Amino acid sequence: MSPANEPSFRESVDLMFNRAVAIMDLPPGLEEKIRVCNATYTVRFGVRLRGQIHTFTGYRSVHSEHMEPVKGGIRFATAVNQDEVEALAALMTYKCALVETPFGGSKGGLCIDPREWDEHELELITRRFAYELVKRDLIHPAQNVPAPDMGTGEREMAWIADQFARMNTTDINSRACVTGKPLNAGGIAGRVEATGRGVQYALREFFRHPEDVKKANLSGSLDGKRVIVQGLGNVGYHAAKFLQQEDGAIVTGIIERDGALFNPDGLDVEAVHAWLAKHGGVAGFPDATHTAEGAAVLEEDCDILIPAALEAVITLDNAARIKAPLIIEAANGPVTAGADEVLRKKGTIIIPDMYANAGGVTVSYFEWVKNLSHIRFGRMQRRQEEARHQLVVDELERLDRYLGDAWTLRPEFKDKYLRGADELELVRSGLDDTMRTAYQSMREVWHDRDDVDDLRVAAYLVAIDRVAASYRAKGL
Ligand code: NAD
Numbered sequence: 424m425s426p427a428n429e430p431s432f433r434e435s436v437d438l439m440f441n442r443a444v445a446i447m448d449l450p451p452g453l454e455e456k457i458r459v460c461n462a463t464y465t466v467r468f469g470v471r472l473r474g475q476i477h478t479f480t481g482y483r484s485v486h487s488e489h490m491e492p493v494k495g496g497i498r499f500a501t502a503v504n505q506d507e508v509e510a511l512a513a514l515m516t517y518k519c520a521l522v523e524t525p526f527g528g529s530k531g532g533l534c535i536d537p538r539e540w541d542e543h544e545l546e547l548i549t550r551r552f553a554y555e556l557v558k559r560d561l562i563h564p565a566q567n568v569p570a571p572d573m574g575t576g577e578r579e580m581a582w583i584a585d586q587f588a589r590m591n592t593t594d595i596n597s598r599a600c601v602t603g604k605p606l607n608a609g610g611i612a613g614r615v616e617a618t619g620r621g622v623q624y625a626l627r628e629f630f631r632h633p634e635d636v637k638k639a640n641l642s643g644s645l646d647g648k649r650v651i652v653q654g655l656g657n658v659g660y661h662a663a664k665f666l667q668q669e670d671g672a673i674v675t676g677i678i679e680r681d682g683a684l685f686n687p688d689g690l691d692v693e694a695v696h697a698w699l700a701k702h703g704g705v706a707g708f709p710d711a712t713h714t715a716e717g718a719a720v721l722e723e724d725c726d727i728l729i730p731a732a733l734e735a736v737i738t739l740d741n742a743a744r745i746k747a748p749l750i751i752e753a754a755n756g757p758v759t760a761g762a763d764e765v766l767r768k769k770g771t772i773i774i775p776d777m778y779a780n781a782g783g784v785t786v787s788y789f790e791w792v793k794n795l796s797h798i799r800f801g802r803m804q805r806r807q808e809e810a811r812h813q814l815v816v817d818e819l820e821r822l823d824r825y826l827g828d829a830w831t832l833r834p835e836f837k838d839k840y841l842r843g844a845d846e847l848e849l850v851r852s853g854l855d856d857t858m859r860t861a862y863q864s865m866r867e868v869w870h871d872r873d874d875v876d877d878l879r880v881a882a883y884l885v886a887i888d889r890v891a892a893s894y895r896a897k898g899l
Pocket residue numbers: 571572573574575618653654655656657658659678679680717731732733734753754755756780781783784
């Protein structure tokens with residue numbers, strides 16, 4: 424439980440925003456216009472299930488419409504409330520600006536524990552919630568485009584897309600009303616893994632800058648770094664898996680709802696994930712110690728801490744005991760404003776949520792563009808690219824005949840070089856580019872300005888500056 428003086432999630436976001444605008448030179452009134460949430464719609468609807476009517480409460484919050492459509496996930500969780508949805512919508516505004524996706528910020532939530540309902544019941548509930556939002560243009564390809572978040576995934580997005588299509592039978596762009604859909608319902612390759620993949624790309628970019636790595640009292644590359652992850656859901660699982668399998672990181676701790684697993688020699692992320700899916704928890708997993716008080720493992724010694732579950736897990740209560748020198752906020756708002764201050768004073772480097780988990784909205788942007796263009800990425804160019812590469816290889820092999828054996832193309836090289844990029848490769852390339860560029864824009868501010876000493880304020884400065892520019896251009 425957090426101390427009583429801990430600000431709420433929304434207050435935390437506002438405090439962080441205020442810290443940034445205090446060192447900006449915004450025209451009077453504009454600061455307030457950017458900070459406030461434009462509107463929040465609350466809906467209570469009934470669904471007849473198990474022989475009686477159950478009433479559910481849902482929200483869709485629109486933080487800023489400086490660009491439209493507005494974008495942001497829909498969360499299914501019992502703790503969903505207006506304050507939380509508004510905080511998350513504000514973060515979406517800044518996140519979209521930071522990674523240059525052309526959207527305003529929005530977020531939605533439904534107070535529900537999805538594990539209490541079977542698939543058919545969940546479909547009825549999701550469709551009814553979508554109906555309420557579509558009716559008010561709070562789901563619309565040109566105005567408001569949701570995506571998955573905690574407790575929702577491809578399945579729910581497919582129901583929402585279908586519900587919209589049923590209510591807008593002649594809208595040729597209806598599939599663009601929501602992102603994070605399965606491939607066969609208009610989704611894009613690489614969306615499910617996108618947020619976790621973005622966390623990996625963010626860390627890779629951080630480790631490309633030895634000066635930044637040194638600020639975290641670390642050195643070298645990701646190889647061999649000890650990682651603790653909280654939440655092995657969509658974001659945490661993919662981030663931990665990629666870091667372990669592709670970058671040589673050692674995942675020493677995994678924290679889930681029913682406690683945490685710890686093994687200093689490393690846990691097999693794939694095996695823990697399979698165990699979690701089968702048993703509904705991590706307890707009982709072999710080759711690791713299990714601690715029922717999972718949050719205590721956040722305080723274990725490690726190089727990189729990845730909170731990837733929910734907000735406010737690092738608070739005034741435990742911040743001083745956090746040993747990780749580097750925290751990457753894969754979840755939204757895992758560090759409260761109070762804890763942020765404690766950690767900054769300790770010298771902990773925090774890669775902020777608005778950047779760290781932007782991989783999801785980045786690939787959602789690609790999906791939305793794909794839906795509006797009605798064509799798969801790479802469909803026109805792929806074979807043409809292969810044909811041009813074949814030309815080069817043929818020519819080199821022709822020369823080869825004159826130059827003899829000393830000059831042959833390795834078959835592995837030929838295979839790789841000849842293959843044209845498919846949609847997944849293009850999506851990963853676009854995501855990697857986005858994560859690198861956004862990090863560099865934050866980093867520039869972090870290093871160049873004497874009054875900025877952390878990446879979070881740097882991220883807010885870049886983002887607010889872009890939102891302000893957009894308002895100014897509109898004449899507001
Ligand atoms: P998810 O529902 O797939 O996974 C959440 C995981 O956290 C689950 O495995 C759950 O069991 C675990 N968990 C819940 N409460 C916990 C607790 N108290 N301690 C430890 N583990 C707990 O959700 P997700 O989509 O992976 O989202 C996780 C976070 O990432 C959220 O903050 C979300 O807003 C943020 N996020 C998600 C996306 C996305 O594309 N899904 C994009 C950006 C940000």
